[in-house]
Amino acid sequence: MPTTEVPGTRAAPAPSAGESRAKAWGFTGLLMLLYIVNWADKAVFGLVAQPLAEELHLNSSQIGLIGSSFFLTFTVGNLIAGLLNRWTALKWSLALLAVGWSFAMLPLVVSATFTVLLLSRMLLGFLEGPSGPIIHTALYSWHPREKRGLPSACITACASIAKIAVAPALAVVVAAYGWRTAFVVLAAAGLVWLVIWLPTWTPGPYGEDKAAGTNGAADEPAVPWSKVLLSPTFLGAALAVMSMYALVTVVLTWLPSYFEMGLGYSRVQAGTMFGFPSIASIVVMFGLSWTGDRLIGRGATSRVLRGVVPSVALLVCGATMALLPSIGTPAAAVAVVSIGYAFGASIFPLFNAGLAEIVPPRQLASTLGIFMALMSLGGVYGPYLTGWIVDQAANPAVGYGRAFQIFGAMVLVGGFAALLGVNPERDAARLRGTARTPDPKGLR
Known part of the structure; x- marks a missing residue:
C-alpha cells in the first residue's frame, strides 16, 4: 500500500535485500545494548533502595524524592535531544552520553551521602534524557516507516530485558558484594559498549545525519511546530504515555520494595521477581508490534494499529491496577501487577x-525529544507521590496497593485520551498542507 508521507520528504534509497537488512538489524542490536545499559542504570536504584535506606537512614518519601528528581532532570535532558542531534553526529552524540552515564554512577561509590545520591541521580537523569529520542532517530534511519513497529518494540523491550536479565544478576551482586559493586559494574558496561560502537556505526538510508555528511534534507518542507504539537495525535499520545510512564517509574523505583516490604518476599526474591512484569510485557509488546507491522503492510490503517490498539491496552492496564488493593494473596498480587504492566508497557x-x-x-529527533520530555513528566511525580502514600498508610502493603490503584486510574484517563485523539493518517494529511521550506539555519 502507499505509505503516508509529509510532502517534501524524498523517497529513501532502497536497501539491498541482504547486506543492508543485516546491517539494519545488526545496528538495531547494538542500539539495544546501549538502551539495556541505560535502563539498568535506572533499575539499579530500585534494587538498592532498601540497602540505601538502611545505610543512609532514609524514609520512603526521601527515596521517592530521589527517584522523582532523576526524572525531573531526565525531562530537561529530553528537551535538548533536538539540539544535540543538530550540533553533533548521532555517532558522537551517543558516545558522549554513554561516557557521561558511566562517570555519573561513580560519585556515590566514593562518598555515600544523601546529597551525593541526589545530585548524582539528577546528573544521570539529565545525561540519559536525550538518549531515547536520539536512539530512536538512529534506529529509524535503518528501517522504513511501515516497518518501524517491530524495531521500536525491540528498543522499548530493552527496559524489560534490563529487568529480566540484568536486575536479577545485580540483585545477586548487591547481596554478595554490596550495592557499590553494582554501580561500578554498570559504569564499566557503558564504556565497553563504546568500544564496539565507535568503529562500527554508520547512518542508514531512511534518515539524515548532518554531521555524517548526509544532510540533503536542508530544503525539505518542515511542518510548523505549533501544528505538530497541537495535533490530536501528538496530544492524545502525550497524555497516554505520561500517565503510563508515571506507572513505569513507580514500578522501576518501588516494585522490589513492594515485593519485600509489602508482600513479605526476601530481598533476593524481590530482586529476582522484579523481572516478572517485564517478561509478560515483552510477550504482549512483540506480539502487538509484529502483528501491527504485518497488517499495515497488508493495508490496515495506522489509526487502528497505532491508535486504537495501544489505547485499549492502556484501558486493560488501568482496570487491572485498580483491582490490586482487593487482592489478598501475594502470588496473585504479583500476577495482577505483571499482567497490567504488560499491557500498558506495550504502548510506547x-x-x-x-x-x-x-x-x-x-x-523527528526534536519531535520525539519533546514527546518524551512530556512523557517523562510522569516520572517527576510518580516515585515521590508513591513514597508519600506509603509513609501515610497504616502499613506498606496498604500504601503500595493504594498507590498502584491511583496510578491505574490515571492510566485509564490517558487511555481514553489516546482513543479519542490518535490518528496518524488523518494528522499527516492535515499537516501536509502546512509544510513550508525551512531556514537551513533553523532548528530541526
Whole structure:
C-alpha cells in the first residue's frame, strides 16, 4: 500500500535485500545494548533502595524524592535531544552520553551521602534524557516507516530485558558484594559498549545525519511546530504515555520494595521477581508490534494499529491496577501487577512509530525529544507521590496497593485520551498542507 508521507520528504534509497537488512538489524542490536545499559542504570536504584535506606537512614518519601528528581532532570535532558542531534553526529552524540552515564554512577561509590545520591541521580537523569529520542532517530534511519513497529518494540523491550536479565544478576551482586559493586559494574558496561560502537556505526538510508555528511534534507518542507504539537495525535499520545510512564517509574523505583516490604518476599526474591512484569510485557509488546507491522503492510490503517490498539491496552492496564488493593494473596498480587504492566508497557513503540508518520525525518529527533520530555513528566511525580502514600498508610502493603490503584486510574484517563485523539493518517494529511521550506539555519 502507499505509505503516508509529509510532502517534501524524498523517497529513501532502497536497501539491498541482504547486506543492508543485516546491517539494519545488526545496528538495531547494538542500539539495544546501549538502551539495556541505560535502563539498568535506572533499575539499579530500585534494587538498592532498601540497602540505601538502611545505610543512609532514609524514609520512603526521601527515596521517592530521589527517584522523582532523576526524572525531573531526565525531562530537561529530553528537551535538548533536538539540539544535540543538530550540533553533533548521532555517532558522537551517543558516545558522549554513554561516557557521561558511566562517570555519573561513580560519585556515590566514593562518598555515600544523601546529597551525593541526589545530585548524582539528577546528573544521570539529565545525561540519559536525550538518549531515547536520539536512539530512536538512529534506529529509524535503518528501517522504513511501515516497518518501524517491530524495531521500536525491540528498543522499548530493552527496559524489560534490563529487568529480566540484568536486575536479577545485580540483585545477586548487591547481596554478595554490596550495592557499590553494582554501580561500578554498570559504569564499566557503558564504556565497553563504546568500544564496539565507535568503529562500527554508520547512518542508514531512511534518515539524515548532518554531521555524517548526509544532510540533503536542508530544503525539505518542515511542518510548523505549533501544528505538530497541537495535533490530536501528538496530544492524545502525550497524555497516554505520561500517565503510563508515571506507572513505569513507580514500578522501576518501588516494585522490589513492594515485593519485600509489602508482600513479605526476601530481598533476593524481590530482586529476582522484579523481572516478572517485564517478561509478560515483552510477550504482549512483540506480539502487538509484529502483528501491527504485518497488517499495515497488508493495508490496515495506522489509526487502528497505532491508535486504537495501544489505547485499549492502556484501558486493560488501568482496570487491572485498580483491582490490586482487593487482592489478598501475594502470588496473585504479583500476577495482577505483571499482567497490567504488560499491557500498558506495550504502548510506547506503537505511539513512537505513529508519531514518526506525521513529521519529516529532519524533525523527528526534536519531535520525539519533546514527546518524551512530556512523557517523562510522569516520572517527576510518580516515585515521590508513591513514597508519600506509603509513609501515610497504616502499613506498606496498604500504601503500595493504594498507590498502584491511583496510578491505574490515571492510566485509564490517558487511555481514553489516546482513543479519542490518535490518528496518524488523518494528522499527516492535515499537516501536509502546512509544510513550508525551512531556514537551513533553523532548528530541526
